[in-house]
Amino acid sequence: MFACAQTETLLTIKSSGDQTVSRHIYGHFSEHLGRCIYDGFWVDENSTIPNKGRIRLDVVEALKKIKVPNLRWPGGCFADEYHWRDGIGPRDQRPKMVNTNWGGVIEDNSFGTHEFLDLCKMLDCEPYIAGNVGSGTVEEMAKWVEYLNFDGVSPMTAIRKQNGMDKPWKVSFWGVGNESWGCGGNMTADYYSDLYRRYATYARDYAGAPLKRIASGANAEDYNWTETCMKNIGPGRMWGLTLHYYTLPTGNWKSKGSATKFDEEQYFNTMKNCLRMEEIVSKHAAIMDKYDPKKRVALVVDEWGIWTDVEPGTNPGFLYQQNSLRDALIAGTTLNIFNNHSDRVKMANLAQTINVLQALILTEKDKMLLTPTYHVFDLYKLHMDAKYLPINFASPDYKLGDKKIAALNVSASQDSTGAVHISLVNLDPKNKISLNTDLGNLKWKTVTGQILTSAQLTDINTFAVSNKVVNAKFSGAKKSGNMLKVELPAKSIVVLELK
Template identity: 90%
Template sequence: MKKTLISLSLLCFGNFANAQTETALNIQAPTDQIVSKHIYGHFSEHLGRCIYDGFWVDENSAIPNKGRIRLDVVDALKKIKVPNLRWPGGCFADEYHWRDGIGPRNERPKMVNTNWGGVVEDNSFGTHEFLELCKMLDCEPYIAGNVGSGTVEEMAKWVEYLNFDGTSPMTAIRKQNGMDKPWKVSFWGVGNESWGCGGNMTPEYYSDLYRRYATYARDYEGAPLKRIASGANSEDYKWTETCMKNIGAGRMWGLTLHYYTLPTGNWKTKGSATKFDEEQYFNTMKNCLRMEEIVTKHAAIMDKYDPKKKVALVVDEWGIWTDVEPGTNPGFLYQQNSLRDALIAGTTLNIFNNHSDRVRMANLAQTVNVLQALILTEKDKMLLTPTYHVFDLYKVHMDAKYLPIKFTSPDYTVGNNKIAALNVSASQDSTGAIHISLVNLDPKNKISINTSLGDLKWKTVTGQILTSANVTDINTFDNSNKIHNAKFSGAKKSGNNLKVELPAQSVVVLELK
């Protein structure tokens, strides 16, 4: 009996959304600041079932595919207008040697993926396959080069293979492998997590190494590189300071930042993806909101050395990281995806939008079957997670003008602790339409919002909402549409003000025309 009561408390703490709090928003006129589409980027590593059994199917698979690239996954990602895709890692990038993944597949050497499960990597998915995937997705490739176990020559020749349209040994090999013209890849990561799995380096050592590697990663005609330095882990502000000081703003397009939301805050026991009570939910959201402070502090350090904000802060790994699903390979990082994860996605993207003067690229970890995935697959079955639906809602912000917002959030309180219940971002697209994304983290209380839009002109408001009865709710292969976007009718015009009744535990995107 006791176990049954605990189970009910885990599942139903968000069902009683009767109370209401109030706040006012003041949306400012647009500035020249743009919410870059690249904030909505994604990440696909050779990890678990992301590439193999995710994007890439068996040679004789009956699942609809083009050259082994799974078409239902491609179609779903095209719908949300994926702007860029990061590959081959992650930690895998710094043990990946690109020449093992080109040429006839039956002649490619096999290797052991020492970072993720110790499984055999057959290298059937390599450079040509990845760039064909990007072509099918109509997105820009973002390649992470091997600094940890690779050489300057290896990286330089990879760039040449990708981008040089002339006569050279690398272009001859590329043409032999079926690609006459170069792909002209711009986004180029110089290492990954060089403070950890990418080499356990000091920031001083990495800064010097970056300058060397970046020197030989050449700009070829029509293909200037956007070189991205391997930046800090979470709150390692010294790393950012050292890189900005020693590398210099003129030698890099971007500097990375990695931060994951851990429900418990503990890497050893991170917490369940689906079974959690309100206190655990609250702590997860508190950890998610730390992204605001972390981005703000790293950006302030970058401002010291780069006051014109030429260097992008590239948050190329973010998302919730939980314990793996019971019974799955712990090295494959397969986790379910609940309404809680959708609220994390909406909140984090609002933070990035509001810092789009510095955050100009980000990559959710990861796209298929790994960590906070957009898509889960099981043989021929595929489902879209609640997180996918948030990206579908938020695509309206891509490359739109940023609209600053002033407001005071109501509190979401559990015991003696409290966090901001509400987070918001807004933009205006090229047609003049205004989009406002709102997230209510409070699982029990709705929020009544009165919004002033100043001199911004509009006549109508429509909206969509993502919510469910419980924050623990998930989409499953037997019920793949339990959580999905729906029409929202809780917003109306009152004079030139906008009034919104924002339900508990919800993500809402409004369009004003």
Template identity: 90%
Template sequence: MKKTLLSLALLCSGIFANAQKETSLSIKPAGDQMVSKHIYGHFSEHLGRCIYDGFWVDENSTIPNKGRIRLDVVAALKKIKVPNLRWPGGCFADEYHWRDGIGPRNQRPKMVNTNWGGVVEDNSFGTHEFLDLCKMLDCEPYIAGNVGSGTVEEMAKWVEYLNFDGVSPMTAIRKQNGMEKPWKVTFWGVGNESWGCGGNMTADYYSDLYRRYATYARDYAGAPLKRIASGANAEDYKWTETCMKNIGAGRMWGLTLHYYTLPTGKWDAKGSATKFDEEQYFNTMKNCLRMEEIVTKHSEIMDKYDPKKKVALIVDEWGIWTDVEPGTNPGFLYQQNSLRDALIAGTTLNIFNNHSDRVRMANLAQTINVLQALILTEKDKMLLTPTYHVFDLYKAHMDAKYLPINFTSPDYTLGDKKIPALNVSASQDSTGAIHISLVNLDPKNKISLNTDLGELKWKTVTGQILTSANLTDVNTFTAANKVQNAKFNGAKKSGNSLKVELPAQSVVVLELK
């Protein structure tokens, strides 16, 4: 009998140990802090099939296009209100010479893309084509200038070509190429990854070089530049310290940060995009969550030199980086996109929203057919990835007032390891509607939430959810809608409290009105 009671006690204790406790959240009214729409930016490099066979189709293609820009891709990106697009790189930016990509296409010189696959770049997609694309997307262009292999004069003349509305040799060439008035491009990157593929520079050397290049990248009437310095790789806090000290807050609009989530944490064997077990999933999410610490520490350094937070921290390369799909060119960085990637996207965007006092721009890498892509194409076929659907959900936060949240996350445990299972961000838009984005990283257990909204007034709650049966689930060209957003019915009003049953491995966005 004693043995039976002991067994029953142990069984009950196991059940209670695995039971999901209710988590309480409190959401405070908005202050002056805004969630910039530019946090939801994207990145398109001359890499693999992102530009060519992504945005840009062959001259005689039967795929619907306008001036060779693929229209189904444009429509999909307009739906999620892409706010800005970064181009031409990446590593490619520091070997790109802009004058090779203007004028009649049949006269443009060809080059070798030494960074990405050693393929021939025919320069048919250049400055005019990129800015036509941005106009079609109704987004702001973000151009990365060539510091690594370029010259001060080259960058200065590119800015003049884009932004000057007067008489000069560059404006004469622009008009000759069919553009009478300037585009007035304001987001301007001074180099890319200058610590690595952009020149393997020291922080001190780059800081001095930045000041020189930025001096000659002029402000023209109606187009004051938002100059962006090439910032740190992941946890290189010394780089940030040196740039803030040597460049100074008054000489740059933003300072970049690059951090990629590697499933294994190893660059030489990153792990598969689609074949992984729970242990590798756990490690991937642990590496994803490092973004919180990295952003916090870089922000603290910036605060020392810029307490008024005038300089934006711009995470203009982020996302999961896995091994390429078997049988594809290793230099093209083509990978599939699973529910795991959607959870990474939702988590990372929540981190950025919660640091929106300093993080005011970010760019997912990359838009089409490369790394954590929003869109995959195969000839005339196109599909939207799980990551795309997260951006569709989160667009509600763009240019909304940030709402502070306080909560303690339950743990997601695997063996003797644990990470926070829950991450959240919230905002209030110009109509007064409240949006709460919730991510449950735990693949087994739901989370019960009781949310106190305090002084915030609301009457109704609706929601959408992104989830699937398996973390490895993907959308394919034969099953393009396997992972997509659906109506969420797991939230209800109880007095002025919000009660939510958040399913395992899910992204949910609620709207309170």
């Protein structure tokens, strides 16, 4: 155990204008990759695991609890090799294919458009579909939109009705390709932005179903990609522009580091890499501001999270990794960054929901566990669609040798009832932080809270012990006159509610 020293800092929180923390910042991502869909959401036809139409019910209930606002599908890299007509109609007649991106396994297309939209209905979330630009055609995407959204007479609506869906789903969120700079076609920014305009033209708005078209944006620090898309596509032709950034513990794609076996130096480097999201989002947003000062185009961070080496003995193409307290600290920190940039970041998607990368849920046959990251989303759901409250503070340093990073990150919001919610993350594994908080003219009488922490940064939930890292009641906050005083433990995430 670490000995706890203490540092002090002052927070100032003020009421703001009409900026809202969009619920869509808390979105998720489920790709045909490893065991995310198959053995995750989707069980075998004769499975004894409780399911509805092969959709696993314990998973659905867990995700409903955290109010998942949207779900992105079918990829990822898989989206640009996915041909949607292979995944409709009688399942025994659907063609099989090889998933060339992820493990070279056979994809039987049993989980397709109807199954995904059934899942979204069960979750009460909005679907976010990524269309195939890399290996598809304009006609293919246009007809998928028609199949999903048109309520008139046409060949696509006739096929939809034959397949059991009389009325359209009216899907709004529509991605025009994925990672077009890489696995989605290795395109240049100029070529993609021209191609986007063509595809987006034929992805029609049907009555009662206007599309929120989302362009495939930059990888991490590729600011030229954002500049080119904003200049060539323009604010009027897209609802959103994506950004992908993954936290690598080592910063090296070839040897990323273990999910569970790391020392404090690797933890420090991981959190330093996580905090780069602040700079990356800020710089992309500044470029967008130049072409779109009214902030009509959303920055959509639709792939983010920690990416480690896979668990030993698992298929390297399945990207299965465990999930520790470190990952929870990454989730809390990243969501605070998005909340604080909610004037531009209107949507985000953690990669990925089940059994892949920074998953919320891990499954093993009939067993299911909730990861530390899941519990962060459970804590932070109070920010969804709430009024953003700006915060001023100077963070104490978390020091390791001659290196240092900010130990503290925070975001705050006020919901429709007037309750104020403050999410606090202390990245320092040794030292607690004493906070004095001035809430200005915000009125409140009581404070309650929850905390997520554990004895070690490497602590995980397992199928044998599934509740080692879970949320607990927090009693380290109190009212002192007009001030809020908080004792924030080392390596912890705390969410406070002031009423």
